[in-house]
Amino acid sequence: MTSTPLLPFESVSFAGRASGPRLIVTGAVHGNETCGTQGIRRVLEEIRSGALAIERGVVTFVPVCNPLAYAKKDRIGDRNLNRNLAPTPNPKDFEDHVANWLCPLLASHEALLDLHSTRGKTEGFALVGPQDNQGLIEPFKHSKAERDMAKHLGVKRFVEGWLDTYARGVARRRANAAANPLAADAIYGVGTTEYMRSVGGYAMTLECGQHDAPESPEVAYQAIRNTLAFLGHVNGPPPAEVKTYEALRLHEVIDRDHAEDKFSRAWASFDALAPGDLIAIRNDGTEIRAPKHGRILFPDVGAKPGHEWFYLAETIGEI
Structure with missing residues (x-):
């Protein structure tokens, strides 16, 4: 475990004068995925300079969710923050401390845009949640709002089915002595977006492209700008809805x-x-x-x- 738990957590919020939705945008949940951090910081500069005005609602930006992993330039600090994400009264590792700060922050918002990147070269794509349901794995009631938001991000590929597919894997792991004990717990599949849905919001993970691809920060930046316009936080025409896309289910x-x-x-x-x-x-x-x-x-x-x-x-x- 880490011996440097004193790294600070940072979030930046802006409130418009008119009422509107509460959006949170997060980057560097994994410390080597920095395109979201770069996109967020670019938008922050525009807001602070007056080039972009938040007119409605509340927008919170978290440029670096996991400062230890970010400082290490690695995917994790002590463990994967985007698994087993929940507050805990007895934090044992750095990511537990992150969760105790980040989870209440997520819960105070209505929508989440979580910016990531991938090891392999690929176009940007979004991971969306389940259809509306009252099941045990991931009950949800904001499918339309979430998928409407996804179609205005600027990407043309969407993937659903994460948590229920993961839950089927959990059932198999429980019978495998070699399995990671944490990974054999269904909650281990819960990351930022799943936690956001569990507290009544809606959310999506946007994979912006390959970690070091020069276009990935631009994908993150455009997705933030598109989301702000689509949800009405800023003035101006909403972004075009993607009509032709590939939809996949895990x-x-x-x-x-x-x-x-x-x-x-x-x-x-x-x-x-x-x-x-x-x-x-x-x-x-x-x-x-x-x-x-x-x-x-x-x-x-x-x-x-x-x-x-x-x-x-x-x-x-x-x-």
């Missing part, structure tokens, strides 16, 4: 069981899969093949045994 998560489990090739998110395509080979020689047409998402060559290794997604008609 349907399976595959964990890495052994350090010698290997991918069959260097996969990248959204690579196409056909039925029977060889994806990976286990240490014991077991082959993992695609069950149907779809795409692979979030392949992680550095995944540790007992952690998620990659996801499978299928095309759906619309979000």
Whole structure:
């Protein structure tokens, strides 16, 4: 665990003179994903200079959610902040302290735009929540508002089905002695957006592109500006709604069981899969093949045994 828990947390809020929604925009939940931080700081400069005016509602910006991970230029400080996110009366690691500060801040807002990036090269895409439901895994009642917001971000690919797919993985992990004990708990799938939905808001994760791609900060910046205009925080015409897009639904998560489990090739998110395509080979020689047409998402060559290794997604008609 870290011995430097005194790093400060920073949020910056602006309130318009007219009533409106309460939006929070977050960056650097993972410390090596800095495009959101750059996009947020660019918008902050515009607001402070008077080039952009918040006319309605409240907007809060968190340029760096995890200052320890950010200082390390690494994905994590002590652990993954975007898993098992919840307040705790007995914080044990740095991310617990972040959660005790960040969770009440999220709960005081109505909408969240959480800005991330990916290891592999890909276009920007948004992860949206479930359809409205009263189920046990992720009950929700703001699906239309969330998906309307997603269609105005400026990206053309959307993915749903995170938490219920993760929950199915949890059931399998519980029977696997090699699994990470935390990862065998359904709450371990809860990150910023899932927590926001659990306290009555709506939210989305925007993956802005590859970590170091020069266009990723621009994707983050445009998404912030588009969201401010769409929700009415700033004056001016709303951004155009994307009409042609790819919609996908996660349907399976595959964990890495052994350090010698290997991918069959260097996969990248959204690579196409056909039925029977060889994806990976286990240490014991077991082959993992695609069950149907779809795409692979979030392949992680550095995944540790007992952690998620990659996801499978299928095309759906619309979000």
